Amino acid sequence: MNHPEESHSVGLVTPLVAHFEEPLGLTCGRELPAYQLVYETYGELNAQRSNAVLICHALSGNHHAAGYHSPNDRKPGWWNECIGPGKPIDTSRFFVVCLNNLGGCHGSTGPSSINPATGKPWGRDFPPMRTRDWVQSQARLADYLGIDCWAAVIGGSLGGMQAMRWSLEFPQRIRHCIVIAAALKLSAQNLAFNEVARQAIESDPDFLGGDYQTHGAVPARGLALARMIGHITYLSDDAMANKFGRDLRSGSLGRGEANDAEFQVQSYLRHQGSQFSGNFDANTYILMTRALDYFDLALEYGNDPVAAFRHARCSFLVISFSTDWRFSPERSREIVNALIAADRPVTYAEIEAKEGHDAFLMPIPRYLDVFRAYMLRVGDCY
Amino acid sequence: MRLDLSHIQRWIAPGSRVLDLGCGDGVFLEFLRDQRQVRGTGLEIDQDYITAAISRGLNVVEQNMDESLANFPDQSFDTVVLALALQAVNYPDRVLEEMLRIGREGIVTFPNFGHWRCRLMLGLGGRMPVSGFMPYTWYNTPNIHFCTVKDFENLCKEKGIRILARDVVGNTKRQPMLSNRWPNLFATTAIYHITR
Numbered sequence: 344m345n346h347p348e349e350s351h352s353v354g355l356v357t358p359l360v361a362h363f364e365e366p367l368g369l370t371c372g373r374e375l376p377a378y379q380l381v382y383e384t385y386g387e388l389n390a391q392r393s394n395a396v397l398i399c400h401a402l403s404g405n406h407h408a409a410g411y412h413s414p415n416d417r418k419p420g421w422w423n424e425c426i427g428p429g430k431p432i433d434t435s436r437f438f439v440v441c442l443n444n445l446g447g448c449h450g451s452t453g454p455s456s457i458n459p460a461t462g463k464p465w466g467r468d469f470p471p472m473r474t475r476d477w478v479q480s481q482a483r484l485a486d487y488l489g490i491d492c493w494a495a496v497i498g499g500s501l502g503g504m505q506a507m508r509w510s511l512e513f514p515q516r517i518r519h520c521i522v523i524a525a526a527l528k529l530s531a532q533n534l535a536f537n538e539v540a541r542q543a544i545e546s547d548p549d550f551l552g553g554d555y556q557t558h559g560a561v562p563a564r565g566l567a568l569a570r571m572i573g574h575i576t577y578l579s580d581d582a583m584a585n586k587f588g589r590d591l592r593s594g595s596l597g598r599g600e601a602n603d604a605e606f607q608v609q610s611y612l613r614h615q616g617s618q619f620s621g622n623f624d625a626n627t628y629i630l631m632t633r634a635l636d637y638f639d640l641a642l643e644y645g646n647d648p649v650a651a652f653r654h655a656r657c658s659f660l661v662i663s664f665s666t667d668w669r670f671s672p673e674r675s676r677e678i679v680n681a682l683i684a685a686d687r688p689v690t691y692a693e694i695e696a697k698e699g700h701d702a703f704l705m706p707i708p709r710y711l712d713v714f715r716a717y718m719l720r721v722g723d724c725y
Numbered sequence: 726m727r728l729d730l731s732h733i734q735r736w737i738a739p740g741s742r743v744l745d746l747g748c749g750d751g752v753f754l755e756f757l758r759d760q761r762q763v764r765g766t767g768l769e770i771d772q773d774y775i776t777a778a779i780s781r782g783l784n785v786v787e788q789n790m791d792e793s794l795a796n797f798p799d800q801s802f803d804t805v806v807l808a809l810a811l812q813a814v815n816y817p818d819r820v821l822e823e824m825l826r827i828g829r830e831g832i833v834t835f836p837n838f839g840h841w842r843c844r845l846m847l848g849l850g851g852r853m854p855v856s857g858f859m860p861y862t863w864y865n866t867p868n869i870h871f872c873t874v875k876d877f878e879n880l881c882k883e884k885g886i887r888i889l890a891r892d893v894v895g896n897t898k899r900q901p902m903l904s905n906r907w908p909n910l911f912a913t914t915a916i917y918h919i920t921r
Binding site: 679684688716717723 | 766772775779782783784785786787796798801
């Protein structure tokens with residue numbers, strides 16, 4: 344684990360806030376009158392402003408991708424394994440920007456923010472977000488920071504979907520697109536998992552139709568359950584077997600022992616769930632899963648991903664993980680094949696990893712090697 | 726650069742599009758990019774080679790050409806290169822057909838099993854040939870489909886593949902005369918420029 348004072352960490356970081364007064368037209372037809380985005384940066388922007396890299400976060404991520412907020416933090420930012428001096432996204436070469444997306448619950452305008460029209464929290468009234476809306480708001484953040492063109496836009500999972508959307512929405516503003524453990528669109532199975540997660544939240548009596556905040560309630564049980572379901576799908580069968588097996592935390596399965604036995608995996612999931620529900624907003628979780636569900640890269644290009652990617656002007660790196668069944672290598676190969684057919688420069692690596700979808704956050708040696716090798720190329724084309 | 730690669734680069738037009746099947750560490754595609762302004766893509770399955778090729782700034786796709794090349798559109802490349810890999814694939818005939826579906830032209834190089842040393846080792850020694858050039862034992866080799874110059878030319882005839890040019894590499898500097906005159910006997914590596 345890296346600590347703030349260690350050489351491969353970006354060290355202590357402070358979140359920044361950008362305010363936007365110009366209304367943002369959304370895909371749903373509504374408009375966000377004014378909003379704020381909270382973000383962090385690591386490394387230095389060079390004089391040509393050509394070394395900026397945008398990190399897009401996944402479902403439950405936020406702007407805190409690397410480093411520590413205080414020396415007492417137990418854990419660093421969520422992608423600390425990949426961002427820092429000497430790491431694949433090398434902060435001694437790149438100016439790294441990571442923001443909390445609109446609709447989030449870590450400082451950017453979202454369902455728990457105050458709606459200026461009512462003076463009360465937005466709650467369920469917060470407009471639904473699409474990946475495209477995030478990309479538009481990220482482009483405004485780029486304007487605000489004086490960045491005309493990203494050296495790379497990078498994301499895993501839902502973040503990879505934003506990176507792909509960038510390549511189509513702003514082809515002139517992105518030189519490299521790095522798509523990790525993502526898909527052109529969700530499968531029916533994926534949609535189903537997200538629906539179960541939302542149902543878990545909405546059926547919590549404390550959800551109050553999404554109005555829980557004004558009533559001082561928190562649908563913690565529903566949110567924890569949603570997270571538990573999600574968490575299972577981010578791990579592989581093998582990873583769970585290795586980590587927990589059938590180990591008991593308490594009780595016994597022996598004959599004549601009447602006490603209830605509890606498996607390690609049960610308490611682990613409950614811990615994950617309750618920790619998450621203390622740090623995350625239920626309406627944001629619903630909004631994020633919907634954005635994930637509605638993402639369909641090629642929908643507005645005649646459902647043809649090849650036609651879609653013909654609009655891109657950047658080079659692509661696509662990475663998948665062998666045991667990821669939520670965003671399987673097959674889904675990544677669909678991206679790669681569409682890029683090949685569209686005659687776009689693409690590099691693809693399928694990483695052998697036992698960790699499932701979560702592998703994209705892990706320090707897997709070959710993954711870091713491939714990532715680092717590609718980022719050298721991103722750095723060379725300043 | 727490896728001898729077979731230095732021979733084939735003259736058949737690749739400046740600025741053309743090249744697909745290198747089994748691109749290894751990418752040294753050839755790098756040369757073509759830097760010296761011939763070629764737009765190249767490499768296919769590779771070896772992990773270390775893939776990382777090395779990415780480090781050279783090349784586009785490399787992790788894909789097994791033996792399973793399928795169907796994701797590459799018809800006639801989407803000017804030249805498809807298969808250098809010293811024909812003998813290592815499960816279906817050499819299918820790969821050849823795919824090469825000429827994807828590319829206008831193909832370039833194939835392979836170790837010639839008809840070389841006199843191979844014949845001597847097998848014919849007189851009674852053992853499968855092992856040499857500096859083919860260093861593997863029969864039971865532990867990636868090379869599962871050895872052929873000779875004659876075999877390859879017969880296959881091309883069967884498949885209606887036109888041979889635009891043939892080149893050979895002998896095993897010593899004194900032998901180019903011999904290997905050009907009797908390639909099936911004296912070529913260690915055979916090099917073909919093919920098309921439909």
